[in-house]
Amino acid sequence: MSEARQQKDKDYWQAVVRSADIEAKPKRILFDGAPLVLFRSAQGIAALFDRCAHRLVELSTGKVIGGEIECPYHGWRYNGEGRCTAIPGHVGDIPHYRVRRYAAMERDGVVFVSSGAPAAEPYLHCMQGKDVVVKRVRSSAQSTVLDAAENILDATHTHFTHKGVLRGLTAKRHLVRVEVTGGEGWVESCYTGEDRQQGLVSRLLEGERARTIGRYRHPGIVELEYWGKGGLALATTFHLRQADERTVEGVGWLIGPRQGLFGELKALAFRPLFAFALQQDRRVLKSASDNARIPPQVLSAIGPLDFLRRDIAAIMDGKMPPAAAEPRVYQIEL
Ligand code: FES
Numbered sequence: 001m002s003e004a005r006q007q008k009d010k011d012y013w014q015a016v017v018r019s020a021d022i023e024a025k026p027k028r029i030l031f032d033g034a035p036l037v038l039f040r041s042a043q044g045i046a047a048l049f050d051r052c053a054h055r056l057v058e059l060s061t062g063k064v065i066g067g068e069i070e071c072p073y074h075g076w077r078y079n080g081e082g083r084c085t086a087i088p089g090h091v092g093d094i095p096h097y098r099v100r101r102y103a104a105m106e107r108d109g110v111v112f113v114s115s116g117a118p119a120a121e122p123y124l125h126c127m128q129g130k131d132v133v134v135k136r137v138r139s140s141a142q143s144t145v146l147d148a149a150e151n152i153l154d155a156t157h158t159h160f161t162h163k164g165v166l167r168g169l170t171a172k173r174h175l176v177r178v179e180v181t182g183g184e185g186w187v188e189s190c191y192t193g194e195d196r197q198q199g200l201v202s203r204l205l206e207g208e209r210a211r212t213i214g215r216y217r218h219p220g221i222v223e224l225e226y227w228g229k230g231g232l233a234l235a236t237t238f239h240l241r242q243a244d245e246r247t248v249e250g251v252g253w254l255i256g257p258r259q260g261l262f263g264e265l266k267a268l269a270f271r272p273l274f275a276f277a278l279q280q281d282r283r284v285l286k287s288a289s290d291n292a293r294i295p296p297q298v299l300s301a302i303g304p305l306d307f308l309r310r311d312i313a314a315i316m317d318g319k320m321p322p323a324a325a326e327p328r329v330y331q332i333e334l
């Protein structure tokens with residue numbers, strides 16, 4: 001890959017944590033394997049490489065003082081631009097020292113970071129600009145972005161991994177039509193013909209379901225939309241990123257229509273149920289991730305119901321998803 005292309009590839013925002021996760025104390029995150037410290041500077045949220053220029057101590061173990069971060073070893077301070085502004089005990093001008101700075105901004109209660117210089121605003125969620133109720137959530141799993149994205153979008157595992165929670169307790173299935181379409185940087189599957197869902201989540205939160213849409217968008221954004229006869233019932237947009245080789249972190253929005261108090265109550269009920277289902281997914285993802293490391297190395301099989309995996313892999317590779325040129329339709333029992 002050329003350097004110009006590599007640079008262009010980095011020119012996008014990635015959601016990293018919720019705004020509420022960064023208070024008075026600095027916060028260390030892993031961003032594509034690089035340690036970053038996030039803190040509130042005089043100019044707003046700041047993201048620096050988490051390593052003091054002096055003896056390389058983690059700045060995130062220090063303090064934020066007057067919008068600057070102070071290293072806990074000798075007290076060197078850095079501003080939000082990553083420039084060293086104080087060397088305690090030194091008399092005279094401060095020599096020029098700095099640590100790498102990353103672009104950072106906050107939008108709708110979520111912090112975005114980029115290792116490039118994106119011109120556009122970050123994409124937030126699928127109901128952006130609509131009158132909806134949102135709750136922000138955060139999670140992590142031992143997995144890859146590809147496996148975690150597929151897991152969220154895969155309807156077929158819910159019968160087993162989430163029996164009783166996202167699905168009923170019976171093995172009853174319905175004939176469902178799945179349409180897969182795509183374009184540059186996105187692919188989606190639209191499910192129609194599903195009956196009223198018997199899982200706990202659906203019983204509490206939805207009426208009759210008309211349509212379910214699952215979508216992957218570059219970079220690492222996964223969306224689910226549940227549409228009822230009367231409009232949107234529930235939606236989620238999750239931004240996933242590879243924190244390090246074996247950890248995926250996600251931050252995102254749980255979204256419901258505004259229905260006065262009822263909308264708020266639904267959103268409140270959604271969160272613990274969502275956390276419960278997530279725990280079930282984390283277990284299978286960890287099991288797969290541990291097992292993938294055991295020799296002999298094998299490639300996982302792409303089964304006939306794994307509609308999106310090749311398309312997501314292509315998008316992650318910077319290629320057009322196959323569904324862009326050739327939309328597909330499947331009939332399955334769900
Ligand atoms: S290591 Fe940071 S001030 Fe010395």
Ligand SMILES: [Fe+2]
Nearest residue numbers: 151152161281
């Ligand atoms: Fe799941």
